[in-house]
Amino acid sequence: MQRRNFIKATAVSLALATAGLITQPAIAADTIKVGILHSLSGTMAISETALKETALMTIAEINAKGGVMGKQLEAVVVDPASNWPLFAEKARQLLTQDKVAVVFGCWTSVSRKSVNPVFKELNGLLFYPVQYEGEELEKNVFYTGAAPNQQAIPAVEYLMSKDGGLAKRWVLLGTDYVYPRTTNKILRAFLKSKGVAEADIMEEYTPFGHSDYQTIIAKIKKFAGEGKKTAVVSTINGDSNVPFYKELGNAGLKATDVPVVAFSVGEEELRGVDTKPLVGHLAAWNYFQSVKNPANDAFIKMYKDWAKKQKLPKADTVVTNDPMEATYVGIHMWAQAVEKAKSTDVNKVIAAVGGQKFKAPSGFEIQMDPKNHHLHKPVLIGEVKADGQFNVVWKTKGPVKAAPWSPFIAGNDKKKGEPEGK
């Protein structure tokens, strides 16, 4: 049975590959190639696979409406396999061999840092769809996810408020790499500015792919037992979240006692977890699937239909999440900019992306900042519901301008609000 499947699958993929080879040159003349650089295997596949699907769906949507400048888009999908140096190799391959006009990709900041020099050297164009730590402004990158002031800071402010539980002690828990370390550095400075003492902050890191959270949970319990209201800020990334939340549920740490707010956990990551013990734990994003507006209804329906058509695993239960929305918005903004620039030339497109507007599924017409390569985004805080969706408990009145250079890191006040060499 397994072997037969294997043979069948191999045969199918060989056939597809051959078909691809034959048809490619025929249509290459009047298409625009776009690269998709997301891990389809390894620890980040849990999060990034859905972004590849969203990108392909959006490209199909644009193609169905006549493409960009009358040309069809052609996606080139590569798998960097959660391997950071491989991201750089694959990015180089996309830019030099496939000659793509733009790349949509990356999730972890370490992967983005790994491809940045490649995009700079070859003057490529990257749309990065995930919330991140800021402290960066590259001419060749557009950031469609949140900067710290569009996610981390409002989330912590919420937990300090009366409705958030008036938290006084903080556990900063993350995976050990650049995004959690930098975010926690910013949060630490922010908490100190709010009068939180050093002794009331605990910082903990685990390696990528860590799966044994017993000690961490025990430590959190002990820390929370010292008397003041405690909240946990989690920047755990990738599939470690599944064992983390499983352990949290099994250990009986309830959201009413110690709320956990996560910055990298959305609907997609919670699909593999029993969410009943997790009701009330929080996530801060700029979009939730549960947001109600026509643009979002259409977006969700489009993705569900796509999942069915593509026969994705468990297609009947697919969900949408924030980075998927950011991918969707990013691709549309790029397409609009190409139409405006009447060219796919990277420098012309970069000049045209700033100021683009798009009616996003988050319910707002969001705008790419004319200068700083970041989107103006609304901030939403949601609590996990028993069905794995989020119940929005707090949101900003409108989109917030991104501050990639956080004022809580020394020396940032002198940095310019737009990329060098533009």
Next chain:
Amino acid sequence: MKAGRAVFQTLAMIPRFFLLLMLLLGFAAHAAPDPAVVRQLAAEESDDKIAAIHKLALTAEPEALAVLQQLADGTLKDAKGEDITINNRVRRELEGALAVLKLIDPDATVRFKAVKEIASNVDAAMAPMLARARDRETDANIRALLVEAHALATLKDADPQIRIAAAKSLATSADPNTKAVLKAQSEPANEAETEVRRAAFQSYLAVEDRLTLAETIGRIFSGLSLGSILLLAALGLAITYGVMGVINMAHGELLMIGAYATYAMQGLFRSQFPAHEDWYLLAAVPVAFFAAAVVGILLERTVIRWLYGRALETLLATWGLSLMLIQAARVIFGAQNVEVANPSWMSGGLEILPSIVLPLNRIVIVGFALFVLALVWVLMNRTRLGMFVRAVTQNRAMAGCVGVPTGRIDTVAFALGAGIAGLGGVALSQIANVGPDMGQGYIVDSFMVVVLGGVGQLAGAVWAALGLGIVTKFIESWAGAVIAKIVVLVFIIMFIQKRPQGLFALKGRFVES
């Protein structure tokens, strides 16, 4: 926590106070819940919602209770037919109000939960009520909790003697919250009377001792749990590498096959026997064993048997095999992790003390590791097959001379090792992620255990796994997971330098070496 919410809490406690009074005195007004108040539950502001909850709770009507329960379950609809949503703050108040209403429930388990909920958030105003509830309570466990809750409530009493009595009676507590309260009470800023401070401080020390003990127990348990997982991952390797001397880099993939077999059984049970879904795991045990054993036989017959005695070639060949197995899993099951759910009898935890909850899935895995270990021990020491394996290991030529079919024994022993790895995969599927490359994360740990334990020794693997588990957990608890991993690796390197034969040296000798 107390300081910031004091004003609000006092306000919130008043309705609970009267409610409890009415409940315990046994009279309650009879009226359907006021529709205006029910509508207020859908208010925008949390304060309005909370006020409505208290109004409803105050009526102590079964209908009002039902409405509140619906709100807690998230099934209550507003005028437009949409679910009324609540945030953590409202949920906390709601659970408190419901707990008070449930304090007179005839079901002891409901009362137990209710008292626990109340105990986490007591106020001085509740003291007389808690005393009455305590006196009526027949269940000893619930009574003990009520005694503690009552003591917490009277810790702020105006009479110093009552405060002293309360502080003294709290010495038997094992709750971290109580410790924090006692600590605050023993500080001059919060307590004027020296006597009370002294009593509170003594109780604080007693509670702290108990909590430290609980913490140590918890740490040892998590060490045991990690050790049992390492053991399950490494036991198969202890046979294939330790006993047979095959450096099997595809060992991790045999674990993966066991985990995917569990996933497949889960799918089968979900579609075929949904009523018995919880028992898929038991069915997965033999299936995973045989699936991994069959793959083991294939590997041995086709590749490894031609390479016996050539360690480097075996290493490269099995590494290649591991890549092929990973890719096969990707093709068949997809590159993404698959979801393997804990059966309901393995979800949740066993509360030993208020500060330690031992997760059931980990307890089951420790038991399962013991079972597998016993199985391997019996097979190796009490069966003819085990005797042959040991004979071939000790002296292949002589074993062959006396009629042991050495070639076939190699295959069977390798299949056994692979099957045991499959069993390890079943256990891993319950706590870690199941994906095509999950095995890669365990191969290094498995070799570490076998090498540290001493090649050729099953007992060595057991001690090494438990030792590594507990040491890792103790280092983790003060230095963090990242440092712990580094320290353990450095320790093993130094240990192997000093003692290359591992913890337990094999007595006798390998003829071929």
